[in-house]
Amino acid sequence: MLDITEELRAWAEEGRDFAVATVVAVGGSAPRGPGAALAVDSAGTVIGSVSGGCVEGAVYELCQQALADRETVLERFGYSDEDAFAVGLTCGGVIDILVTPVAATAPARTVFRSALSAAARGEPTALARIARGPAELLGQALLVRPDGSYEGGFGGHPELDRTAAAQARAMLDAGRTGTVDLSEDGSHCPGGLTLLVESNVPPPRMIVFGAIDFAAALVRAGKFLGYEVSVCDARPVFATRARFPDADDIVVDWPHRYLRRTTTDARTVLCVLTHDAKFDIPLLTAALRLPVAFVGAMGSRRTHADRERRLREVGLTEGELARLRSPIGLDLGARTPEETALSIAAEIVAARRGGTGVPLTGSDTPIHREGAERGAAVAA
Incomplete structure (x- = not known):
């Protein structure tokens, strides 16, 4: 909704x-x-x-x-x-x-209005509704805030309200929208009540390091995908609003220093386009130890091999290195900045949704993976 x-x-x-x-x-x-x-x-x-x-x-x-x-x-x-x-x-x-x-x-009108107003203001909230259960409870709503407080309720069932609020808060913390099964005593119970939780959270962040022409195209792609996009470069002559009119934020700072002081979370995407060891190595050393969604770096295969060697020398483990997507992007045969941005965006989507990146023609892999994973439960 x-x-x-x-x-x-x-x-x-x-x-x-x-x-x-x-x-x-x-x-x-x-x-x-x-x-x-x-x-x-x-x-x-x-x-x-x-x-x-x-x-x-x-x-x-x-x-x-x-x-x-x-x-x-x-x-x-x-x-x-x-x-x-x-x-x-x-x-x-x-x-x-x-x-x-x-x-x-x-009665639910007030809760709906509160949820819509909070979403319009960009405030993180979760709207929880009974999606399956007794007819008199269907559609009743509860609005949950990050501190666990809530308004609304499910028809005089305070324990159910508290249980639902706790589950909705957990989904809000993860930025997830989906369903969870509950029973009125608070225990998970298939065949009990099903709660639909819609989380309203700020857009995920994409941070693009390296103020180059490829970065300008990637900023546009990131905005198209719904990210809040920041550009960071240590060179003020390149990191300008004129070069990146679509960016939400432009930062002049050493990339690793900015990464350490800025806010990231499990949905954040980091794209390293500097392909210069003096920027890349300290930046990737910090990035690969953060719980972010995606870390990718631009460069040739030779650059990648040298980058991995340098990262091992500064102490990164094989597990940490395995998180690095380099050279960044899917193999589309890209040449132009726009084509390259498309290949990077495609890899980000594939990583987020569990895609393979192979053509759907001739493939028997599911088109919508999240739907396929839930298919058995829905069909039951």
Whole structure:
């Protein structure tokens, strides 16, 4: 739901009644993941998407019905072998959709408004809703903050509220959106309650070291992928706003010194494009010992071999060196800065999603790995 924050916030402030359809779980080759949402207001206006077009018409009708009868429903859509053009996902996937009416007088309205306002301000919060369980609890909401405080609740079940808040806080800390199974006494229990948690966290960081032409193209690619992008170079003549108009931040400092003082987390991507040993070695020594998502370095294979030798000499272990992606990027035959940026961005996505980087043509690997991993649970 938080992927359509701005529009929903406007609707809430205008006092509109609306229904929100949110992807709860996916299996197989479903096009969108948990948290993707479509909303319909009482005038029939629609925003968002839950399937890239496969089942939007049917979900639209479900939203209109939810607005009419004020009831939350959980609906499953999947592929039909008998009629591929029937309502379903012709790509072969399965998705569960939670449809929640949000009327101006509904108790959950306040929680929804708080969640949308926090998302619009960029404040980290987690919105937790009952996605599977007793009908009277479906769609009820709880908003959880990083300190563990929360508002809202699940119909007079304080222990369930506390358990759900703890689980939502853990997912918020990890920046994850997804489902978790709960029972009312707080223990994990398949067949009990299923909680959908949507985490709203700041965008992940991409730090590009080396203010070269390739870096300018990579900054644009990083912004396209949704990263907050910083550029760092020790040379003030190159690290300028004129050269990097799309960067969120431009830092003139020695790369390793900046890395040690800036904030990183498990989602941070570090791209080292300096390919100069006096910058690379102290920078990579620090980077490969940080719990970040991705560390890649540009350079030829000869440069890479020399870089590895130098890093071993300063004490990096084989396990730490194994984290280094060098030469950075997938083999696309890239030549231009834009093509090179595309190859680097492709490797970052593959690392994040568990992809192989091989062509899908002629391959039997799953297209959507996260969906494939959850497929058995969804189909159960």
